[in-house]
Amino acid sequence: MLIAVFTIQHPVLGGALRAVPSAEASWEETYSSDDVLTQMLFWVTCEEASDFDAFEEAVGETSAVRNLVEFAEVDDRRLYRVDFTEEGRRTNLMSEFIGVGAVLQSATGTADGWRCRVRFPDREGYRRLFEVCEAHDIPFRFERIYEQTSVDADGGSTLTDPQRETLLAAVESGYLDIPRAVSLAELGERLGVSQRSASERFRRGVKKLIREHL
Structure with a gap:
């Protein structure tokens, strides 16, 4: 397949x-x-x-x-x-x-x-x-x-491109580190979007991953 x-x-x-x-x-x-x-x-x-x-x-x-x-x-x-x-x-x-x-x-x-x-x-x-x-x-x-492999046989992730970009940027920029290396506003600047848009993308992306894989 x-x-x-x-x-x-x-x-x-x-x-x-x-x-x-x-x-x-x-x-x-x-x-x-x-x-x-x-x-x-x-x-x-x-x-x-x-x-x-x-x-x-x-x-x-x-x-x-x-x-x-x-x-x-x-x-x-x-x-x-x-x-x-x-x-x-x-x-x-x-x-x-x-x-x-x-x-x-x-x-x-x-x-x-x-x-x-x-x-x-x-x-x-x-x-x-x-x-x-x-x-x-x-x-x-x-x-x-x-x-297709056994790993993604259940359908895999359906993240949108903006959601995927935001989650990857959050990891790469240190937004998920403790303490955080960047703020949410700085993450938005990195992506070229507002703080609110970055927050919405991040939240929806995380929710989608949880619904699909947990």
């Missing part, structure tokens, strides 16, 4: 995520109840409560989804469901995953696109997905591909 990590600029929620850069979406499930209805469940986190309102408004202006419904709010996250429009169904990659025997293990959407982690049975399946993205004019940025 192969694990491929890549980022795609997919039309589903892409415009809304770019409109509200603080929003981060985590794919939960995509399913079809009949030939014309495809729905997706996903979680969203935002830095400010008002950003959720801005995100919901931005989703209403996109062409790939409609009928946004909020199902739950837990801590700083909200669970939503959307229906795919014809454009969303046409570019839906789930059928392609199934067709090549692939499994979508995680997908995290930000203003930079959807970062996906997919398990493929072979490289031919990966090449097929890349060709489908090209055919639908979906920008595709490869990150890495590697053989």
